[in-house]
Structures are given as C-alpha cells and as structure tokens.
Amino acid sequence: MATDHADLYRILDANLNRTREALRVVEEYARFRLDAATLCELVKQLRHDLRAAAEVFPQRELLASRDTPRDVGTAITTATESARTGADDVLRAALKRLPESLRALEEYAKPLSAQAAAAFEQLRYRVYTLEKAFNAVLHGTARLASVRLYVLVTGSLCRLPPLETVDAVLAGGADAVQLREKLMPAGELLDLAHAVTERCHRAGALSIVNDRADIARAAGADGVHVGQDDLPVRACRQVLGPSAVVGVSAQTPEMAAHALADGADYLGVGPVFASSTKSRDFTIGVDGLRDVRCAAAPLPCVAIAGITLENLDPVLAAGPTAVAVCSDIIAAADPQARAAAFKKKLLAAFPLT
Incomplete structure (x- = not known):
C-alpha cells in the first residue's frame, strides 16, 4: 500500500472516528434508555465489523495524518448542531451521522482498498436497517404506551x-x-x-x-x-x-x-x-x-x-x-x-x- 496518500488517510481517520463515536452514542441509548439487549448486540457487532474493515489501513498512517489543531472543520458550527431537545433527538442525530460517515469511508477507501470500500458499503446498509429498528421501537413504544x-x-x-x-x-x-x-x-x-x-x-x-x-x-x-x-x-x-x-x-x-x-x-x-x-x-x-x-x-x-x-x-x-x-x-x-x-x-x- 502506497504511503503518499496522507490526504486520504486523514479523511479516513476522521470518518472512522466519527463513525465510532456515533455508534457509541447509539449504543448508550439502547443500553441505558431502552434496556434493549438485542439492539445493543446489533450496535456492538457493527463496531466490531467496522474495526475489522479498517484493519487494512496501517494505524501509523492514520495517526500520522491526523492534524486536529489545523482542521478547518472544527471551527465551523451551525445553530442546530448544539440544539437537542432530548435523548431521542440525540439518538436521531447520531443515526443520521452514521450513514454519512460510512459513505465517506466507502468512497475514500476505494483508491486504497476495494475490499475495505465494499465492507464499508455493507456496514452502511446495515445502519439503514438499524435506524429502522430504532424508529420502530420509538414509534411502537409511543403508540402502545x-x-x-x-x-x-x-x-x-x-x-x-x-x-x-x-x-x-x-x-x-x-x-x-x-x-x-x-x-x-x-x-x-x-x-x-x-x-x-x-x-x-x-x-x-x-x-x-x-x-x-x-x-x-x-x-x-x-x-x-x-x-x-x-x-x-x-x-x-x-x-x-x-x-x-x-x-x-x-x-x-x-x-x-x-x-x-x-x-x-x-x-x-x-x-x-x-x-x-x-x-x-x-x-x-x-x-x-x-x-x-x-x-x-x-x-x-x-x-x-x-x-x-x-x-x-x-x-x-x-x-x-x-x-x-x-x-x-x-x-x-x-x-x-x-x-x-x-x-x-x-x-x-x-x-x-
């Protein structure tokens, strides 16, 4: 694998972190708000498979490409970014971030590893199913409360x-x-x-x-x-x-x-x-x-x-x-x-x- 793709590694590193963080937010909701063992297992398996898909990229290259102090994106915020009405809103925001970051991983992995890109694609499809399951739980719980x-x-x-x-x-x-x-x-x-x-x-x-x-x-x-x-x-x-x-x-x-x-x-x-x-x-x-x-x-x-x-x-x-x-x-x-x-x-x- 070539070592002259610092820009690609930087994007991959940022989106791997973004995906891990969003998965953790979703898992905490399933664990502590819903007490939902099945949903927790689904999220844990996604985290495990994300880690496996990313193993093709050298950790030292990912870390070397990281430059948080000079990341212009850290200074850009929107009014809605910090506005959350409650735990349900936090969950929905995390579930929306997940496929976005996985799509970025899929696309920017393609020049480096077709295998990893395909794995990220499958993870994205599974996240769509996960979002549907969470939405059904929230809807069903409300209607049947x-x-x-x-x-x-x-x-x-x-x-x-x-x-x-x-x-x-x-x-x-x-x-x-x-x-x-x-x-x-x-x-x-x-x-x-x-x-x-x-x-x-x-x-x-x-x-x-x-x-x-x-x-x-x-x-x-x-x-x-x-x-x-x-x-x-x-x-x-x-x-x-x-x-x-x-x-x-x-x-x-x-x-x-x-x-x-x-x-x-x-x-x-x-x-x-x-x-x-x-x-x-x-x-x-x-x-x-x-x-x-x-x-x-x-x-x-x-x-x-x-x-x-x-x-x-x-x-x-x-x-x-x-x-x-x-x-x-x-x-x-x-x-x-x-x-x-x-x-x-x-x-x-x-x-x-």
Missing part, C-alpha cells in the same frame, strides 16, 4: 352480536381491539372493520385488523397484526403507510429479534396457553413469554392465547406490556364487566405513567 387490555373479537365466539361486543369491551376499558375474521368475505369484513374502527376511535382505543392490511387501510384502522407466514412488515407499511401500527406474532427469541430488526411496532407473544381460536400442538407458557419479552425489549410485547382472569397472575409476572384476551371476555355473559375486571388487575400490575 397506554395499552394494557387488548381484546380480540371473532364473531363466532361472541355471545352477543359482534358490534355489541365491541361496544361492551370498550366500555369495560379495552385499549385496543383486533378484528379477527379469517373466513369472512372481503366486502362484509370491510363493513365490519369500518364499524369497529369508528367505535374504537370514539372510545380512544386502537383498532387493529388481523392479517388484512388492505382492509385495515380501507377501513381507516390504526394498524394490522400479522403472523409469521403473512405479509412481512415492510409490505404492510407499503400498504398502510409509515405511521400505521404493525404487530407481528412471535413464539421464540429468534422470531422476536427478527421482528425487531424488520421494524415491527409490537409483538403478539404466544401461544402462552391453549386457546379456542386456534388448534395448536404446542404452547410457550409463561417461561417462553418471559424469554421472548427479554429478547424483544423494549419493543412492546402483548401476551396472547388462552389467557383468563384465573391464569392472569403468572402471565403478568412474566412482564408483558399488555395482554390479549379473546374468549374469556367476548364469550362472557357480561363482556363489559369481564373486561373491566381484567383492566383493574392490569392497571394494578402495570400502572399508567
């Missing part, structure tokens, strides 16, 4: 007519209602989704449609919930737009980590117990719920499947953000009273702040 009771409504399981059931559970304190109708014709489903969404919004609750992003959009619902074999998060956002709530089912820590990286807003974690809505040959139990919650933190986790008032306490001990309840509420003689009983226990365990 006040959700404790999440009720699934399926007409065939309701003791009352479906819309009467929706009115009852909302009156009982449901914070989110998911319309789950797997076999209903699209036109009929759209009409029902419109009516459910109208009721949810009037009550200040979230309206979610199971599986059907197209129906959710047409009905003006807040979002969609999809399973592992349904539309991916990215496709849901293409249909619904960036502000929609997209939930994903997860049964394992690996599924949780994947959903987090994909930009899901929350996880439906289960099946915790056997349920009447799906016939399954397995459950994850409260231990599985706890494992997935730890892997997904701080992404909101909604415990789902087979949850009743009688088995609620061990579920709450596993620390979900909310619980999703179906038959134990909608098949009750008094869905409003049953929902209210759930909400009372949920607020006692996880008060709104």
Whole structure:
C-alpha cells in the first residue's frame, strides 16, 4: 500500500472516528434508555465489523495524518448542531451521522482498498436497517404506551352480536381491539372493520385488523397484526403507510429479534396457553413469554392465547406490556364487566405513567 496518500488517510481517520463515536452514542441509548439487549448486540457487532474493515489501513498512517489543531472543520458550527431537545433527538442525530460517515469511508477507501470500500458499503446498509429498528421501537413504544387490555373479537365466539361486543369491551376499558375474521368475505369484513374502527376511535382505543392490511387501510384502522407466514412488515407499511401500527406474532427469541430488526411496532407473544381460536400442538407458557419479552425489549410485547382472569397472575409476572384476551371476555355473559375486571388487575400490575 502506497504511503503518499496522507490526504486520504486523514479523511479516513476522521470518518472512522466519527463513525465510532456515533455508534457509541447509539449504543448508550439502547443500553441505558431502552434496556434493549438485542439492539445493543446489533450496535456492538457493527463496531466490531467496522474495526475489522479498517484493519487494512496501517494505524501509523492514520495517526500520522491526523492534524486536529489545523482542521478547518472544527471551527465551523451551525445553530442546530448544539440544539437537542432530548435523548431521542440525540439518538436521531447520531443515526443520521452514521450513514454519512460510512459513505465517506466507502468512497475514500476505494483508491486504497476495494475490499475495505465494499465492507464499508455493507456496514452502511446495515445502519439503514438499524435506524429502522430504532424508529420502530420509538414509534411502537409511543403508540402502545397506554395499552394494557387488548381484546380480540371473532364473531363466532361472541355471545352477543359482534358490534355489541365491541361496544361492551370498550366500555369495560379495552385499549385496543383486533378484528379477527379469517373466513369472512372481503366486502362484509370491510363493513365490519369500518364499524369497529369508528367505535374504537370514539372510545380512544386502537383498532387493529388481523392479517388484512388492505382492509385495515380501507377501513381507516390504526394498524394490522400479522403472523409469521403473512405479509412481512415492510409490505404492510407499503400498504398502510409509515405511521400505521404493525404487530407481528412471535413464539421464540429468534422470531422476536427478527421482528425487531424488520421494524415491527409490537409483538403478539404466544401461544402462552391453549386457546379456542386456534388448534395448536404446542404452547410457550409463561417461561417462553418471559424469554421472548427479554429478547424483544423494549419493543412492546402483548401476551396472547388462552389467557383468563384465573391464569392472569403468572402471565403478568412474566412482564408483558399488555395482554390479549379473546374468549374469556367476548364469550362472557357480561363482556363489559369481564373486561373491566381484567383492566383493574392490569392497571394494578402495570400502572399508567
């Protein structure tokens, strides 16, 4: 490698430092503000791979090219550079700096090492994914912050007519209602989704449609919930737009980590117990719920499947953000009273702040 590229080494050194510093800012946010082990691991791996990509450049050349006292850029500042409204703003600024510095590394590495340039390019693409994951966490945490009771409504399981059931559970304190109708014709489903969404919004609750992003959009619902074999998060956002709530089912820590990286807003974690809505040959139990919650933190986790008032306490001990309840509420003689009983226990365990 030639030694007459002091200008290139100087640029590379400055941008390596800039990238390392931004990664550290991002990691501290994930570690201390979010307590997010999965995000911390993603950032740590980026730092490790950045170091590996830079090893092709002699350290002595990089250090010899450094001339901070005579760097004209250190004296140039803007009004917005020192203005940060809070920790979230600090994070966003660092996430924007990262791809900029990596792009500079990629371009200025090309005259010296095509291998390093390619490595910096791949790191930049990974940073775009990292930014998406952080944004999803911030968005999902905000939208789900006040959700404790999440009720699934399926007409065939309701003791009352479906819309009467929706009115009852909302009156009982449901914070989110998911319309789950797997076999209903699209036109009929759209009409029902419109009516459910109208009721949810009037009550200040979230309206979610199971599986059907197209129906959710047409009905003006807040979002969609999809399973592992349904539309991916990215496709849901293409249909619904960036502000929609997209939930994903997860049964394992690996599924949780994947959903987090994909930009899901929350996880439906289960099946915790056997349920009447799906016939399954397995459950994850409260231990599985706890494992997935730890892997997904701080992404909101909604415990789902087979949850009743009688088995609620061990579920709450596993620390979900909310619980999703179906038959134990909608098949009750008094869905409003049953929902209210759930909400009372949920607020006692996880008060709104």
